[in-house]
Amino acid sequence: MRLIETEAAARLGEARKGFSRAALSAVYGPEALADADRGDFRALLHRAGEDRLGVWTRLFVIGVPVPAAAAAAAFAPFTIDEALSCGLLLAHGDAVTAGWGAQFDGERLLFSDQLPNTTGARTRDHVVGVGGASKLLLDATSRESVGSALDLGTGCGVQALALAGHAARVTATDLSERALAFAALNAAVNGTELELLQGDLLAPVAGCRFDLVVANPPFVIATPGGGWTYRDAGREADGIAAELAAAAPGLLNPGGTMLFLANWLHRDGEPWAERVAGWFPDAGLRVWAVEREVLDPLDYVRTWQRDSGESDDADQAAAWLDWFDARGAEGVGFGLVGVRRIEGPTEVVCESVRHAVETPWADRVRDWFALRAADLGPETLWTAKLRVADGVALQQSAAPGPEGWDVDRQWLQQSNGMRYAEEVDPLVVAFMGACDGTAEVRLQVQLLADTYGAEAAMLYAQLYPVIRRLVERGFLALD
Numbered sequence: 001m002r003l004i005e006t007e008a009a010a011r012l013g014e015a016r017k018g019f020s021r022a023a024l025s026a027v028y029g030p031e032a033l034a035d036a037d038r039g040d041f042r043a044l045l046h047r048a049g050e051d052r053l054g055v056w057t058r059l060f061v062i063g064v065p066v067p068a069a070a071a072a073a074a075f076a077p078f079t080i081d082e083a084l085s086c087g088l089l090l091a092h093g094d095a096v097t098a099g100w101g102a103q104f105d106g107e108r109l110l111f112s113d114q115l116p117n118t119t120g121a122r123t124r125d126h127v128v129g130v131g132g133a134s135k136l137l138l139d140a141t142s143r144e145s146v147g148s149a150l151d152l153g154t155g156c157g158v159q160a161l162a163l164a165g166h167a168a169r170v171t172a173t174d175l176s177e178r179a180l181a182f183a184a185l186n187a188a189v190n191g192t193e194l195e196l197l198q199g200d201l202l203a204p205v206a207g208c209r210f211d212l213v214v215a216n217p218p219f220v221i222a223t224p225g226g227g228w229t230y231r232d233a234g235r236e237a238d239g240i241a242a243e244l245a246a247a248a249p250g251l252l253n254p255g256g257t258m259l260f261l262a263n264w265l266h267r268d269g270e271p272w273a274e275r276v277a278g279w280f281p282d283a284g285l286r287v288w289a290v291e292r293e294v295l296d297p298l299d300y301v302r303t304w305q306r307d308s309g310e311s312d313d314a315d316q317a318a319a320w321l322d323w324f325d326a327r328g329a330e331g332v333g334f335g336l337v338g339v340r341r342i343e344g345p346t347e348v349v350c351e352s353v354r355h356a357v358e359t360p361w362a363d364r365v366r367d368w369f370a371l372r373a374a375d376l377g378p379e380t381l382w383t384a385k386l387r388v389a390d391g392v393a394l395q396q397s398a399a400p401g402p403e404g405w406d407v408d409r410q411w412l413q414q415s416n417g418m419r420y421a422e423e424v425d426p427l428v429v430a431f432m433g434a435c436d437g438t439a440e441v442r443l444q445v446q447l448l449a450d451t452y453g454a455e456a457a458m459l460y461a462q463l464y465p466v467i468r469r470l471v472e473r474g475f476l477a478l479d
């Protein structure tokens with residue numbers, strides 16, 4: 001299936017030249033653009049005229065009709081007849097409106113079924129645009145050069161086109177023919193080549209391995225009678241994520257990385273971290289699963305009904321909530337899962353991170369895997385020189401006591417990176433106070449042992465797990 005021929009797509013690419021975020025910002029002003037991002041289009045409505053940029057802005061940013069004659073001029077050398085016959089524009093008398101959405105990812109323009117100012121899906125094979133989840137995955141993906149990259153469930157191709165900027169070969173798959181047609185169109189419009197394969201999840205790439213795999217899959221859990229291709233994988237519960245996890249060793253080249261977004265059930269008596277860890281095979285992977293939010297079943301159902309434009313379907317909501325009740329589900333977690341292929345037994349770390357971290361997430365993922373790969377055994381740290389990492393401060397809370405301020409809590413706070421906070425005891429505070437990168441840990445421990453009248457080896461046995469954790473979490477840096 002094609003939405004338009006490649007040659008016509010190239011002419012559409014010509015026509016959109018100049019329709020970019022940079023141009024919008026330069027012509028209408030960054031404030032007008034920021035307002036539009038929040039849904040306030042007054043400034044754009046006032047300033048966007050019937051010139052080429054104005055027409056594209058009215059159609060694809062604001063979402064209002066424009067005169068057909070103005071559209072014809074603004075789309076040349078793509079013709080208005082072509083635009084109407086493929087569905088890009090819809091005729092309303094002498095005016096036209098957008099039939100597709102068009103969104104930016106940097107300088108790239110992505111067409112999809114997602115119209116400006118709408119979230120509700122209209123057809124079962126609706127191809128979503130660049131949403132919050134797409135942006136999270138884009139932000140979390142390292143842009144270092146790789147040989148081969150795979151985008152599973154490519155939709156309009158947003159991840160695949162970003163991968164094409166730093167991967168020698170990009171493969172993108174989707175179950176939906178319409179999604180692949182949009183991905184092909186967007187590749188042509190943006191002058192990029194992708195290998196596009198149709199099929200269920202891993203089937204089209206069976207036996208293939210990649211350096212980098214990304215997936216923003218249809219992860220929504222249990223939608224009785226649902227079946228929106230962009231969000232329902234047709235698997236039981238969070239089975240789609242479990243399938244991706246199980247497939248990781250066979251999909252990745254040695255040292256390769258996979259990043260996927262997922263939902264997981266929070267069930268009575270089953271810690272979510274155990275559930276997620278249980279998805280992965282016993283050997284060959286290092287995994288970091290970060291939970292960004294948890295919704296209770298009612299909020300979850302409401303959110304996804306809003307997303308598909310089904311908020312008024314009370315029967316659907318009831319069946320969905322019954323499904324959660326029957327499984328003892330108390331909530332649904334959403335997060336990012338990073339996987340690296342390694343030698344040896346699988347290691348899985350699951351953590352809840354609700355606060356805003358320093359972006360891009362790609363840097364956080366890079367740092368996490370780098371620290372986990374480092375040798376932080378007791379012998380290595382014994383002779384290491386450690387320093388308090390940049391951006392780390394010690395904070396205290398104290399109450400007035402008989403002899404002045406009585407410190408009852410002390411914690412380390414990062415102002416950058418993961419922005420972790422970590423409670424520490426006075427011994428660790430004393431140890432860290434001397435971590436300036438000049439002395440080996442063994443000398444610092446000896447000094448502390450002398451001060452406290454303790455035996456150095458015993459003290460180190462007590463301190464080592466804490467020091468290791470502080471290095472792994474970026475509070476202490478190895479010099």
Ligand SMILES: C[S@@+](CC[C@H](N)C(=O)[O-])C[C@H]1O[C@@H](n2cnc3c(N)ncnc32)[C@H](O)[C@@H]1O
Pocket residue numbers: 127128129130131133134137152153154155156157158159173174175176179199200201202216217218219229230231232233
């Ligand atoms: C949430 S959209 C993600 C689109 C895009 N990758 C992004 O990041 O915005 C999920 C995509 O997975 C596709 N999909 C749904 N079920 C699938 C399956 N069983 N196998 C492969 N792709 C599937 C949908 O058609 C849709 O394009």
